[in-house]
Amino acid sequence: MIPTSRTLDVDAIRKDFPVLSRILPNGKPLVYLDNAATSQKPRQVLDALTAYYELHNANVHRGVHTLAEEATALYEGARDAVASFINAPSRDEVVFTKNASESLNLVANMLGWAEEPYKVDADSEIVITEMEHHSNIVPWQLLAQRTGAKLKWFGLTDDGRLDLSHIDEIITEKTKVVSFVLVSNILGTVNPVEAIVRRAQDVGALVVIDASQAAPHMVLDVQALEADFVAFTGHKMLAPTGIGVLWGRQELLEDLPPFLGGGEMIETVSMQSSTYAPAPHKFEAGTPPIAQAVGLGAAIEYLNGVGMDAIWAHEHRITEYALQRLQEVPDLRIIGPTTAEDRAAAISFTLGDIHPHDVGQVLDEQGIAVRVGHHCARPVCLRYGIPATTRASFYLYSTEAEVDALIDGLHHVRAFFG
Amino acid sequence: MKLDSMYQDIILDHYKHPHGRGLRDGDAEVHHVNPTCGDEITLRVKLDGNVLADVSYEGQGCSISQASASVLNDLLVGKELGEAQQIQEAFLELMQSKGQMEGDEEVLEDAIAFAGVSKYPARVKCALLSWMAWKDATAQALAGAPVKESA
Ligand SMILES: Cc1ncc(COP(=O)(O)O)c(C=O)c1O
Numbered sequence: 001m002i003p004t005s006r007t008l009d010v011d012a013i014r015k016d017f018p019v020l021s022r023i024l025p026n027g028k029p030l031v032y033l034d035n036a037a038t039s040q041k042p043r044q045v046l047d048a049l050t051a052y053y054e055l056h057n058a059n060v061h062r063g064v065h066t067l068a069e070e071a072t073a074l075y076e077g078a079r080d081a082v083a084s085f086i087n088a089p090s091r092d093e094v095v096f097t098k099n100a101s102e103s104l105n106l107v108a109n110m111l112g113w114a115e116e117p118y119k120v121d122a123d124s125e126i127v128i129t130e131m132e133h134h135s136n137i138v139p140w141q142l143l144a145q146r147t148g149a150k151l152k153w154f155g156l157t158d159d160g161r162l163d164l165s166h167i168d169e170i171i172t173e174k175t176k177v178v179s180f181v182l183v184s185n186i187l188g189t190v191n192p193v194e195a196i197v198r199r200a201q202d203v204g205a206l207v208v209i210d211a212s213q214a215a216p217h218m219v220l221d222v223q224a225l226e227a228d229f230v231a232f233t234g235h236k237m238l239a240p241t242g243i244g245v246l247w248g249r250q251e252l253l254e255d256l257p258p259f260l261g262g263g264e265m266i267e268t269v270s271m272q273s274s275t276y277a278p279a280p281h282k283f284e285a286g287t288p289p290i291a292q293a294v295g296l297g298a299a300i301e302y303l304n305g306v307g308m309d310a311i312w313a314h315e316h317r318i319t320e321y322a323l324q325r326l327q328e329v330p331d332l333r334i335i336g337p338t339t340a341e342d343r344a345a346a347i348s349f350t351l352g353d354i355h356p357h358d359v360g361q362v363l364d365e366q367g368i369a370v371r372v373g374h375h376c377a378r379p380v381c382l383r384y385g386i387p388a389t390t391r392a393s394f395y396l397y398s399t400e401a402e403v404d405a406l407i408d409g410l411h412h413v414r415a416f417f418g
Numbered sequence: 419m420k421l422d423s424m425y426q427d428i429i430l431d432h433y434k435h436p437h438g439r440g441l442r443d444g445d446a447e448v449h450h451v452n453p454t455c456g457d458e459i460t461l462r463v464k465l466d467g468n469v470l471a472d473v474s475y476e477g478q479g480c481s482i483s484q485a486s487a488s489v490l491n492d493l494l495v496g497k498e499l500g501e502a503q504q505i506q507e508a509f510l511e512l513m514q515s516k517g518q519m520e521g522d523e524e525v526l527e528d529a530i531a532f533a534g535v536s537k538y539p540a541r542v543k544c545a546l547l548s549w550m551a552w553k554d555a556t557a558q559a560l561a562g563a564p565v566k567e568s569a
Binding site for chain 1: 420
């Protein structure tokens with residue numbers, strides 16, 4: 001028998017998200033198309049947070065009482081959930097942080113303080129791309145400034161993809177680390193991991209992948225990626241804010257030095273010196289975001305219940321439909337790939353001379369939430385010679401009717417400023 | 419409809435037909451950006467003694483920020499510095515009023531059209547971009563002025 005691909009019951013899913021039935025102050029129903037900025041949260045995640053605080057709240061790893069053990073079990077259970085969600089070989093490779101930005105800063109700082117062979121110094125090169133979120137640019141700029149290392153990057157093609165034509169000149173024997181985004185938050189591009197990883201491995205460089213826009217939407221398998229570090233953030237994948245993940249290969253986490261010091265991350269402390277707990281705790285100084293981690297665990301359970309394959313397929317359909325309908329709007333220019341191939345569900349565009357702020361304002365009046373601006377990826381706007389874009393981004397609960405509302409809204413914008 | 423309270427016809431007119439746009443001779447130049455949205459303005463101030471002889475500007479941004487620069491040019495050019503400063507302060511107060519003020523038309527003329535914008539916190543910065551740039555450029559022009567006089 002041919003297995004039928006699972007389709008989403010979007011109506012049922014939408015009922016799990018209380019905010020999606022919200023009527024805005026202007027009487028319009030909410031059309032939430034800002035999922036690349038942050039996702040909405042299902043009842044199941046909210047319930048897990050409430051249950052944690054109502055029944056189990058305690059600090060973790062430091063008590064013998066019942067609540068302390070329950071809280072620890074819940075927190076560590078969330079780590080197990082993350083490990084299996086990303087197919088990590090070991091749960092000890094999952095470090096909890098507060099968001100993707102902290103995860104990326106953590107890696108940059110580990111490498112800045114590392115011994116050889118990982119140490120980034122004045123002879124080293126760091127490679128990123130022109131389509132990075134500021135969170136994957138600034139930490140590397142800081143590292144380069146502090147160590148004297150050289151920062152290099154891949155440019156972009158006119159159709160919104162990485163220009164890898166000079167890969168051998170960009171990633172060289174001097175390259176210590178290559179850090180790039182798996183799915184661009186502004187262009188929607190899904191990047192060709194394999195080609196970059198191959199070259200990085202050839203020269204012995206570490207590979208860091210920013211999977212912030214991938215983890216919520218597709219199957220993420222850190223072993224298949226063959227990266228050394230993978231960063232992502234909980235709030236874009238149905239979890240609360242304040243929880244992020246850094247996955248790292250075990251031997252690296254063992255070898256690399258800690259960054260933040262404090263409680264939880266030590267083995268013994270004297271006034272002269274300390275020894276550190278094994279990873280992942282070595283990198284989790286202080287009381288962690290416990291409830292937020294529990295919320296992430298619940299979010300992953302929800303996503304697994306729906307199925308990441310089914311979510312990807314659903315978003316792919318919506319993206320195809322949205323790309324087609326957007327291109328029917330006069331003067332609309334898509335910034336990024338114009339077809340759904342190797343593309344995720346964040347679509348940026350400009351609309352004639354109408355500034356994205358004005359587009360976003362008029363859409364808001366119709367209940368449609370989009371993001372406007374440079375989306376923390378200003379170099380992309382500079383590359384394409386535009387001040388900013390309007391971005392619509394979809395998720396598992398998005399519908400074709402919402403795409404239609406967006407298109408109607410854009411016609412209204414044109415009429416308003418016409 | 420609420421939108422019309424923000425996008426008054428006066429604002430849309432200034433946006434479509436900006437007054438005094440383009441960079442001309444000046445005593446000081448500043449470049450201001452709104453980091454959350456990328457709106458930018460380059461603005462020059464030309465003083466003639468105590469009088470604001472010209473405010474010239476170039477920039478990119480939304481209708482609110484562009485119209486606001488145009489209104490600024492209309493309102494401030496030709497004024498004595500003290501009066502220009504009072505107008506700037508009145509505009510600042512209006513924009514910070516969260517929709518609670520209508521603005522004094524005697525002082526602010528076309529700029530009272532921005533009263534509706536003050537209800538939208540995300541857009542107040544757009545409206546103020548050129549005014550903050552003007553304040554900065556004027557301070558710089560004044561700081562530079564004695565050097566020129568003694569020359
Ligand atoms: C591609 C990408 N990287 C990193 C981030 C940063 O995530 P956070 O702000 O949660 O640290 C984002 C989110 O805005 C993103 O889209």
